[in-house]
Each structure stands twice: as C-alpha cells, then as structure tokens.
Amino acid sequence: MHKQTYLKIPFVWEEPSPLIEVPPRLNFESVNTMSDKVLLSILARVIGSSIDASDQKTVALYGVHQAAKQFLDSAKDGFSYKDEWWLFGINSEKEIVGFVLPVVYQDGAKENLEEGTIYYIGVLPEYRGLGFANDLLCKGTRVLQDIGVWRVFCDTDVNNLPMISAFKRVGYRQYSEPWERPL
Secondary structure (H helix, E strand, C coil), X not given: CCCCEEEEEEEEEECCCCCCCCCCCCEEEEHXXXXXXXXXXXXXXXXXXXXXXXXXXXXXXXXXXXXXXXXXXHHHCCEECCHHHCEEEECXXXXXXXXXXXXXXXXXXXXXXXXXXXEEEEECHHHCXXXXXXXXXXHHHHHHHHCCEEEEEEEEECCCHHHHHHHHHHCCEECCCCEXXXX
C-alpha cells in the first residue's frame, strides 16, 4: 500500500535580526483569559476551512471538533510553552480574528539558546485576505524573540500561498526545497 504524503515548504527566521515590529491594528489577549471552549471553537472553524492537506485529512477522519481537540492535545508532544504565549488577535470591534500558538522545542536548546516554532496560526474564514496572518505571525515571532529564541523553524503546505507570502513578508526565508510529510 502506498503511503500518502503531502509537500511542506520549510521556513526559518534567525537571529541576528531586529526586533519584529508588530502592526498595531490588533490587540492580543492570552487564550487562557477565555474558556478552553473558545479556543477549541475558533480552532475548529479555522481547521475546518484550512487548505492544508493534513488538516483536511484529519478533519475528514475525525470531524472538525475532534480534529481540533486532538491537535491541541498533541501540543505538548515535543514542545514547551507558557499559556500567556498563546494569543488571540482581536480587532477594534473586539472580535477575535485569529490566533497564534508559539512554542519552543523541548530539549532543543543549544548553548542555552532556545529554538522554536509557530505550532499553529489561524485566521477565521471571514477575516482572511486582509493581512491578519502577517500580524499574527509578527506577534508570534516577537513572543519567541522576547523569550530569547534565536531561531524559529516553520513550514506550511505548498498550496497555502497566503501563508507562504506571510512568512516572506515577516522576514522568514525558505531554507530548503519542499519536503514530503506523511499524511
């Protein structure tokens, strides 16, 4: 049986770089200031409309709410984070437009310098196409900068052109050719 795969494009942001300037149009609030159900609901809406092949497969197998729950439950597998790092982006009308979930790799420090990733970033469907992924990525990267992360590895589905553009606009660079991940 042939194992299904999909292509991911890897990106990296590295020091030395100036501190990321976070655009001022969103306010950021820790996801832990709201009930767990809010993050789960927002994540389910994002993952249910994702163009990422792995998200689509997980949703097809388990349904949108179970896929979101499994995704959040696996966040501690190989990663560490503090609750205050995980943030909702909130517009001037006090509406959540999306979220960013930065983490550091467990046992990934080199000479006491941490490496991290954006575990997930999502913009609600009705706010897509307005550049909010840039704002969220800037904020997530800045959170990691502020805690001393010197390198941030991320990847995205080769078909996720908006996220590819966001990585480039925020100063990430593609560091290798797309690679296959099992579905």
